[in-house]
Structures are given as C-alpha cells and as structure tokens.
Amino acid sequence: GDSVTQMEGPVTLSEEAFLTINCTYTATGYPSLFWYVQYPGEGLQLLLKATKADDKGSNKGFEATYRKETTSFHLEKGSVQVSDSAVYFCALSEGGGADGLTFGKGTHLIIQP
C-alpha cells in the first residue's frame, strides 16, 4: 500500500537558517503530494501541493518539488522565522485529494530566536 516517510523530529534551527524536511513516498499510481502544517492548538492547514512530476508547490516562502525519479517531495525554506515553529506533515493522495490522505508521522519544527 501507499506510505509516506518523513524525517523524525524535533528539528531545531535558529532564526534565518535554511530548512529542509525530507519526505519520500511509495505509491502504486501517480499520487498528488501535499505538505500540511499544524500550528499549536490549531487544525491542519494545507501549506502547498503538487499534482504531477516536476511540479513545484510554493507558499509563504516554502517550496517543494515533486521528484518522481527519487519519489521525494522535500520541503525547503531559505530563511525560517520563529513563527514557522509547528508540526509539518507530508501526505499523498492517489485521488488528487478527493479521497483520504496517507500521512507521514509529522516533523516538529522548533525555531529559536
């Protein structure tokens, strides 16, 4: 079945550091890929998505590129802020999001001033 593997946390960085959170997946078809963010006390929010190979999703300074050859969708940001502290989930959907998502375990990101 489908699965998503993302780096374990917590990841602790200083403000303005470069961020990479690795995510790889296994899927039987051609899934859509997502990054969700969960701020403390809030529900999951869609951060960005990509629906086909070589697509780049971007939002709020975060980027991730759908790499079919390496089955990866790594999340990057050039300069993180304290407000980026949250839990980040990588996820996939075989149905473009019309069906349920398969999630990674989540990566807790802590940004220190």
Next chain:
Amino acid sequence: GAVVSQHPSRVICKSGTSVKIECRSLDFQATTMFWYRQFPKQSLMLMATSNEGSKATYEQGVEKDKFLINHASLTLSTLTVTSAHPEDSSFYICSANRGPGELFFGEGSRLTVL
C-alpha cells in the same frame, strides 16, 4: 477561508460508555468527510470516509460497529465511539472535502477513556 469545526475538543469518559464527536463544515457543503485517528508521535491514520446520505466506507482493520459514522447532512458528520475502552483513547481528526484537492481539517478531538 473555509472552516471545519469539531466538538468537543476534549472529552473524558468512563470505560463502557459511548462518546459522540461532531464535525461541521461551517461555510461550505461537504458531500465527503474523512475521519482520522492519531496516536502519539504517529501518523494520522485514515479510519473511514463519510458520505452524505450513504454508509461510511471503513478502512481495513477499523471496526465499523465500534466507530459509528453518520453523515446526515451536507455540513455535519458524527463519529460515535461505542462502548469505549482505554485503548480507544486517541486524537480524532476530521476533514471535509470542498472539492478535488480542497481538504480542510478540524482542530481535532482528544478522547481519554478511563
């Protein structure tokens, strides 16, 4: 933006009782809603797909008689944990589908069974 609300956010109950969790889409109609369960430091695991006006579709290994799902209207799905036991203690999260790729999540409901 779109908002999905869950209630209650926290519930504590005695073993053997039943608990109902509501998931509402506040500003859009959702023909499909999803229920997830999250264990500490684990992924969100899809439990079931809730379809308005029809029976829910359960994932393999999820007991449909234990976790009753009702999607009686386009804005409300409920999850009832029947005869709850301590192993049912978990964080339950719903999401509502406004359209392809447009999934919105509730804040989650933490169930503790004593």
